[in-house]
Amino acid sequence: DxxxxxxxxxxxxxxxxxxxxxxxxxxxxxxxxxxxxxxMRGLELLIYFxxxxxxxxxxxxxxRFSAKMPNASFSTLKIQPSEPRDSAVYFCxxxxxxxxxxxxxxxxxxxx
Amino acid sequence: xxxxxxNSGPLSVPEGAIASLNCxxxxxGSQSFFWYRQYSGKSPELIMFIYSNGDKEDGRxxxxxxxxxxxxxxxxxxxxPSDSATYLCAVNVGDNxxxxxxxxxxxxxP
Numbered sequence: 001d002x003x004x005x006x007x008x009x010x011x012x013x014x015x016x017x018x019x020x021x022x023x024x025x026x027x028x029x030x031x032x033x034x035x036x037x038x039x040m041r042g043l044e045l046l047i048y049f050x051x052x053x054x055x056x057x058x059x060x061x062x063x064r065f066s067a068k069m070p071n072a073s074f075s076t077l078k079i080q081p082s083e084p085r086d087s088a089v090y091f092c093x094x095x096x097x098x099x100x101x102x103x104x105x106x107x108x109x110x111x112x
Numbered sequence: 113x114x115x116x117x118x119n120s121g122p123l124s125v126p127e128g129a130i131a132s133l134n135c136x137x138x139x140x141g142s143q144s145f146f147w148y149r150q151y152s153g154k155s156p157e158l159i160m161f162i163y164s165n166g167d168k169e170d171g172r173x174x175x176x177x178x179x180x181x182x183x184x185x186x187x188x189x190x191x192x193p194s195d196s197a198t199y200l201c202a203v204n205v206g207d208n209x210x211x212x213x214x215x216x217x218x219x220x221x222p
Contacts (some may be wrong), residue, residue: 098210
């Protein structure tokens with residue numbers, strides 16, 4: 001298996017623009033997680049899905065953030081409008097159960 | 113109080129030595145504990161998990177858990193330069209809510 005696939009790997013955008021990050025989980029994994037990592041705050045769980053259903057989005061920082069999982073092989077994390085403080089590395093992870101998570105390579109987002 | 117605390121390091125050990133990484137957690141009800149390794153510029157990689165008090169060994173890695181003391185550690189025996197990375201402690205605090213520590217940066221010097 002190719003592992004968790006994320007795109008784009010790097011994104012540079014201007015404040016106020018919409019940003020969409022994409023994730024393809026490992027086939028057969030029922031759980032999908034979105035994380036954000038910064039030097040200041042470390043690795044933070046934003047939201048996770050079980051069988052395509054959002055279970056816990058308490059980590060989503062603001063209404064500007066939204067996530068969807070329309071099917072078992074695809075998820076998006078959208079930021080609209082983006083702000084400089086959203087600059088971070090965003091990881092998607094998937095797992096056969098919640099405790100075992102395989103991380104994707106991440107998307108490095110820079111908001112100018 | 114942070115839920116998962118780690119010494120940020122850097123921790124430097126000579127090649128061949130034992131590296132000891134420590135983590136404490138605040139939620140006494142936590143049941144599962146994980147160690148991830150993250151190389152610079154890369155994504156976290158799960159290397160060990162432990163659910164029960166005591167030791168769990170996997171090759172050169174040993175995870176130790178003491179729930180009474182709310183303490184989990186990772187020992188790396190015969191450390192190699194390739195072990196140089198940041199090690200993240202993660203705790204499932206319930207309802208599949210995984211909390212990560214800030215990580216300890218380990219450097220193994222040849």
